[in-house]
Amino acid sequence: MTDPSTAGAVLTVDQSAIADNYRQLARRVAPAECAAVVKADAYGLGAALVAPALAAAGARTFFVATLDEALALAPLLPGVRIAVLNGLPAGAEDAAVAAGLAPVLNTLADLERWAGLGRRLGRPLPAFVQIDTGMSRLGLEPAERERLAAEPGRLDGVTLLAWLSHLACADEAGHPLTRQQSDRFRAALGPLPPAPASLANSPGIFRGRHLHLDLCRPGSALYGVNPTPETDNPMRPVVRLDGVVLQVRRVDRFESVGYGSTYKILRPSRIATIAVGYADGLLRSLSPRGSVWIAGRAAPLAGRVSMDLMTVDVTDLPEGAVAPGSRAELIGPNRPVDAVARDAGTIGYEILTSLGTRFARQAGPVAAAPDALARAASR
Ligand SMILES: *Cc1c(COP(=O)(O)O)cnc(C)c1O
Secondary structure: OOOOOOOOEEEEEOHHHHHHHHHHHHHHHOOOEEOEEOHHHHHOOOHHHHHHHHHHOOOOEEEEOOHHHHHHHHHHOOOOEEEEOOOOOOOOHHHHHHHOOEEEEOOHHHHHHHHHHHHHHOOOEEEEEEEOOOOOOOOEOHHHHHHHHHOHHHHOOEEEEEEEOOOOOOOOOOOHHHHHHHHHHHHHHOOOOOOOEEOOOHHHHOOOHHHOOOEEOOOHHHHOOOOOOOOOOOOOOOEEEEEEEEEEEEEOOOOEEOHHHOEEOOOOEEEEEEOOOHHHOOOHHHOOOOEEEEOOEEEEEOOOOOOOOEEEEOOOOOOOOOOOOOEEEEEEOOEOHHHHHHHHOOOHHHHHHHOOOOOEEEEOOOOOOOHHHHHHHHO
16 A cells, blocks of 8 residues: 555545435435445445445445456445346356355346356345346347246246346436436336336436436446536535645746647746656546646646656746645546546546556545645645
8 A cells, every 4th residue: 555645646535425425315316225336446446445435324235347346345345235237257156156246137148047056056046137228238138028028937046136227328418318218118127027127327316216216326426426417516526636746847938848749838937747647547638628726726737648747837826836745636626527537538437447556545535635645745
């Protein structure tokens, strides 16, 4: 674990903000159950830190993407349900049974493998079954679910926790595909054996109660990504990334900054170099639009983000406001993850899941400055 007092950057994850976000979503969807999606190491924030906080806030069902994620999570979360969205690779059934996992079954062949094992063991095994309603990605196709409706005995050997489908466009308010998917899902469930149903991801939760059904599956909103991009973010910020300034240098007119010489210096300038780069997940595509929050105001990136460094134009800040050891907020309350994403031409999900491994990571409130960096800055 990198020492916060010597690291080039500190990533702070606010467990109580995550718990608040969970409780807000759970209230919104009640009486439906609110699960928690913690795939990709809880969207890059660290499942070991995040998942117990969610369990303490009341989450009882957790979704991950892969078997390995599920096996890593299971010992941390006794007594909760862990579901594997990508299903089980062939040969992984015994490990999944031993850990009590619930795979998401995405084809009739998946169902046959899992249900067959349940019949052989003489006890039904827990599972979700996914139905494709418009993603064309995973889940039973129309012909498969017609077959299943005609031969419901195929489910013998399985405890069906829920029928599941996934929304393609819920982040766009009023997108017609959301209503179509909801209609298709209900129509598909009609002839199938009755079981709970689950459709909504984070933005889906905000697009109407008819999408809540029995179980909602938020991920990104728990981590502070705006589930309603057309309006203010109802979620609390959860992540803060502070980078340390290594140098502040004067750069004369007609010099340039960084690879490709893209940032031309047209006036005598001060450039601050920060110990964070694209290898840490601050995407190269942040230049030329990105900025950081430093000494109480925004300062624009100067030139391209490099692998381990980024440069910021602090000419308009008061002389001496930024010095070696100063901290710059790269993501946080003043640089929301959605704003960073917009500047990089991507979505908050990708910013979070790109966060690197060279930071010191700590749990704590994101609104206040992390102690470690304040100490580092005062040295
Ligand atoms: C990732 C994922 C979710 C969570 O989506 P968010 O938009 O992050 O809330 C829910 N369901 C499925 C099937 C997913 O793949």
